[in-house]
Amino acid sequence: MGERIKRLVDFLKVGIWTVDRHDVSPVRYIVYEVIRKLLLAIECFTTKRMIDSAGYLTYSTLLAIVPIMAVLFAVARGFGYNKYIEEWFRDLLSSQPQAADIIVGFVNSYLVHTKSGVFLGIGLIVMLWTVIMLVYNIEQAFNNIWQVKKPRSLFRTITDYMGMFLLAPVIIVVSSGLSIFMATVAGETDRIALLGPVMRCLIAVMPYVFMSAVFVALYVFMPNTKVKFRCALFPGILAGVAMQGLQLFYIHSQIWVSSYNAIYGSFAALPLFMLWVQISWIICLFGAELCYASQNFEDFAFRAGTDEISHRYRLMMSVMLMSHICRRFEKGEKPYTALELRMITNIPIRVTQDLLYDLTRIHMISEVTCDEKGEDSVYQPAEDLQRLTVGALIDRMEAYGKWSFNLNTSGCDRVAWTRVLRARADYLDEQRNVLLKEL
Template sequence: TYTSLLSFVPLLALMFAVLKGLGVQNRLEPLLLEHIAVGGEEFVGRIIEYINNTNVGRLGTFGLVFLVMTVLTLLSNIEDAFNSIWYVRETRSLMRRFADYFSVVTLGPIFLVLAVTMTASLESQGIVLQLKQTAYIGPIVIFLFKVLPYVAMWAAFAFLYIFMPNIQVRLQAAVIGGIVGGTLWQLTQWGYVNFQVGVARYNAIYGTMAALPIFMIWLYLSWVIVLVGLEVSYAWQNLGSLRQDKLEGAVSSLEREGVCLALMLYLGRRFQKGAPPARAHQVAAELGLPSRLVRQLLSELVDLHLLVEVEDGDRDETGYLPARSLDGLRVTEFLLKVRGADHPRLAGDAPDLVRARLVEEGLLNAAAAKLGDQTLADLIRDGSEFQCESRQSNSCISPSSSTA
């Protein structure tokens, strides 16, 4: 909300600068006052009047840079929030952010004004007026024109849910989320206007400045609704794995190590076969694991320099590849890295702490003696030595004692 308020004037300045070039900037003002400035029409109206009379070209180099950077900060924060809901770790590059965000700021207002203009023009056509007066078709036509604002809002929300996250969002999921978010937004707007939430209280405290806190509350509610719709989009696209995602917190540390090893073996096998880098959702689907857990562990393996992220040039998710040759990566070395054994130990020489460390070292030495110099590449080549138990247990038997 704070960033939105800070970026509100620069964002409007860029939008009006684009529309001024087309001579249609006056068509944007009614839309902003009707939908954005709920409860703060006077406050926003004064800002729009000031911006409308301002020549952006006279701001100078420093002013233009500040204007653009403020808008980029707002859009970048929106993308980060969306990526957080989608559990996407990587963001767009700086150049791609600039190109994509510039498209939103320039083309968005143009399409918005075109949609409103076409709707108003269509509604004033003679044939439409005649259809409205028809006994049977008239009510349907009137209903369609009443629904059009909702459809436009659904489309705007769906576009936001598809474009802003740095992940491939399916059209169906975006539309479902757009319908939920757009409808909630329209209903909240109606209730906020008709019930005048907080107006009397803020008028008594702030007087003529009451429009500012009222507008800030509406801005906050708007972003909450946008994020609710995005959560619906995420849930719809990941219906199959949501039940598994609930088990993420119940996974033991030992099982997490096993999953990390399984991820490395799967990605290493694909790499040896010459397959393209696998994306997180592909890995989760192939191994039958919760998508959130897979994304989290893949990110941890990247931080440990065991995997690397690879851009595929599309807007899809980043792919993953082994960061080093698996022929030189021993299983014991991998497990020590995953367990964080190379991190500094806590200071302390209490007898119980020393005894616990000795037990831990004994377990590590026993595992090293059991596995020997076996590498991850050996596990991939000798996969026949592993036998999977029933699907209900979802666990694998260790290699036969011949590897000792």
């Protein structure tokens, strides 16, 4: 048994990554590919410390949940749908009825005091700040997963999230109305042999479908980059089913919850709710990692990051990317995208994006974005092609960063130091005679 486990571990560490499409049957290859994506998602989830991200998202959620629900309740009341929103919220927290009662009470009290003008001014600013911080932390966590270094613009942030707050009550009301309609139809067709069980089955599946759709939408629209729907579909369904499983676990563990209440009394609602929120964020972030792994899967190349690459090799790859960009610009043709450069150079897409970001920071190239999410971003030279040389690239890459240390340079006037500095200057002068477009 021990030998079998050892062989299985070795296969998961090494063997599964060397399996080619032609080595096994199509079904087994698909199974291996799913396992590899899961392993990559688990590895990225642990190395990026997503548990910590789930922790501060839990804290931000606790601060912002009352203002967010107040906005949703206020919008719903404006359309006369506040009862449906409250029922949806209580169903969402069916495993935490005490927490639901407390939050709804806070929301109603908040709306009453807001109407009377008590929370205007500094109080309103603080409440809005908690909501903005939650949204910002969510976006930062997703951008960290997707290796996106460019955040949304202020205008896009305002329009996207205002639209989300306005559409959320409408979607909730429509889904609630659909559930009520299906329950009514199921009650009327219960005596029909075939239709009654089918309707009951659809009603039972509706929460899973709705939760999965929420996660799929979150994975597609939240990161500030293009996410393919097919890559977000399976992770979204997996996260939605896991969330419903978490709900069922909390509902069916009432004996444990009752003993917890006996110890902590009414205070037990807070830690239980915090635990539920943190586990929910862990499920959400793992689904996002799985979505990222599905879209950017490249066997061993996927696992390579710029932090693991030597400085010499980074220089060589940067020179390769710059030469292709400069030659395309000189010909007057359409600039390359990151994916096109990856196909030409065979550099992994994650490394390509990191290098292009570095080249943009040192003003060797400029990113031209036609779409706010960067899905049509192209790259072109930032200066005259006659000034873009190998020496300029090396000098800027090595000089980028902060120079804030007070070093003791009293011995730099010695002969040996002079020879070293002169040799480096001669090396850069020689490389400045090599144009990147000529490579």
